Amino acid sequence: MRRLILSLPVLILMVSVAVAEVASPPGALRPQHVAPPDAKPPKRDAALTQPQSLDVSAGDEEGEGDAAQADIPMELPLRRPDPPKNIPAAKLAPANDLFGSVAGPAPLAARAIGGYTKGCLSGGVALPINGPDWQVMRVSRNRNWGAPQLIDYMERLASDAHALDGWPGLLVGDLSQPRGGPMLTGHTSHQIGLDADIWLTPMPDRVLTEEEREEMTAVSMLKDPFTVDTEVFTDLQVKLIRRAASYRQVGRIFVHPAIKKALCERADVAGKNKAWLAKVRPWWNHHYHFHVRLNCPSGMTGCDSQAPVSDDIGCDAKAFKYWDKKLKISAKWATDNGFSPLDPIRRRPSVSDRKQRGKLKDLPKACKSVLTAGGLEPLKVGDTLPEVAVKAATSKDAGPGVPVLTKEELAVALGKKKKKVSMQVPERNPIR
Numbered sequence: 001m002r003r004l005i006l007s008l009p010v011l012i013l014m015v016s017v018a019v020a021e022v023a024s025p026p027g028a029l030r031p032q033h034v035a036p037p038d039a040k041p042p043k044r045d046a047a048l049t050q051p052q053s054l055d056v057s058a059g060d061e062e063g064e065g066d067a068a069q070a071d072i073p074m075e076l077p078l079r080r081p082d083p084p085k086n087i088p089a090a091k092l093a094p095a096n097d098l099f100g101s102v103a104g105p106a107p108l109a110a111r112a113i114g115g116y117t118k119g120c121l122s123g124g125v126a127l128p129i130n131g132p133d134w135q136v137m138r139v140s141r142n143r144n145w146g147a148p149q150l151i152d153y154m155e156r157l158a159s160d161a162h163a164l165d166g167w168p169g170l171l172v173g174d175l176s177q178p179r180g181g182p183m184l185t186g187h188t189s190h191q192i193g194l195d196a197d198i199w200l201t202p203m204p205d206r207v208l209t210e211e212e213r214e215e216m217t218a219v220s221m222l223k224d225p226f227t228v229d230t231e232v233f234t235d236l237q238v239k240l241i242r243r244a245a246s247y248r249q250v251g252r253i254f255v256h257p258a259i260k261k262a263l264c265e266r267a268d269v270a271g272k273n274k275a276w277l278a279k280v281r282p283w284w285n286h287h288y289h290f291h292v293r294l295n296c297p298s299g300m301t302g303c304d305s306q307a308p309v310s311d312d313i314g315c316d317a318k319a320f321k322y323w324d325k326k327l328k329i330s331a332k333w334a335t336d337n338g339f340s341p342l343d344p345i346r347r348r349p350s351v352s353d354r355k356q357r358g359k360l361k362d363l364p365k366a367c368k369s370v371l372t373a374g375g376l377e378p379l380k381v382g383d384t385l386p387e388v389a390v391k392a393a394t395s396k397d398a399g400p401g402v403p404v405l406t407k408e409e410l411a412v413a414l415g416k417k418k419k420k421v422s423m424q425v426p427e428r429n430p431i432r
Helices: 002-023 061-068 095-100 148-165 210-215 235-245 257-270 275-279 317-337 366-372 387-394 407-413
Strands: 111-115 118-122 134-136 170-172 195-199 250-255 280-282 289-294
Touching: 095 387, 111 366, 118 366, 134 148, 148 170, 148 195, 148 235, 148 289, 235 250, 235 257, 235 275, 235 289, 250 257, 250 275, 257 275, 257 280, 257 317, 275 280, 317 407
Parallel strands: 134 170, 250 280
Antiparallel strands: 111 118, 170 195, 195 289, 250 289
């Protein structure tokens, strides 16, 4: 009974609250964010109540343009955009196209970079096409460039050979391209500005015309694939090669094996000292010119010289026997295949079919800087070869090929006896 008396006031209070809520008008039920009836109305932003113009060209200072576009809904993209694709740069052309397409030297310090068959030339110098004792042939090839040391050597050799040996003057073949590197046609070496081809044909006593320099053909020194023609390979040629080999900076001179043999047999006409013959090395195709190779200049970093030659002058019977065997194999192949030494189409591919000699990355790293020096843009795959490259690739061969023998001539040269040909017996009882 006592508990009932104590809970009665609480019950009465709860009933009073419920009756009050039922009696209240509907407007009395407000969410918390609605102001009560006696509260003052809030001040509204005039910028939100007044119509706004969509023209924002009048200015966008301090966010005015953002306020003007506040009521314009932003269009959302349908999906997340694809990330930008990495478009690879166009591939560079083959290395021989790259360096064969450059018309001028790299404006850098003079350096021979890399090796004779894999390198380039920085700061190349051009041999003038006319000199007191020389003339440059096949000028259209633009291959009269070299390291300064090579140009000095060429000018001194021309002067000394004329004054001391009676040589009329040098007809100069290929040196290097303006920035060296692999060539479009003709050579594997000649890449660092330290190689030079010199014709064995004496220079005429007049200045050759532009057409003559492009069309004149050097004279072959060979009578057949095995021996020289003594009518054209005279004592003057012997003295010229000896003079070329006599300078300390010369590392090697390449001549046809038949010419090497002739030099060994006739070296006395150039003096008693035959040590220079050790530098003269027999090699294919050097039958109308000889190839001079200089050592890397002293102190020139990045230039790879060949090992020095030995003291062996290479005139012993063993050496002759070796090359005699090689020449006979070559002569037989030429005869069997009908290879014409005077057919330039067979001997050199067309511009479009030319051999691709490696990539820029195959050369020393410094060659990339040499190629692009002066802001030059390298040739890309598919680009058209410039005129300087086309002229070099399509120029006429400097000299004839090695003589090709008929089968009868080859048989005589090889010492084979002719087989007796018996008369064929006719068939019995031929049809009449």
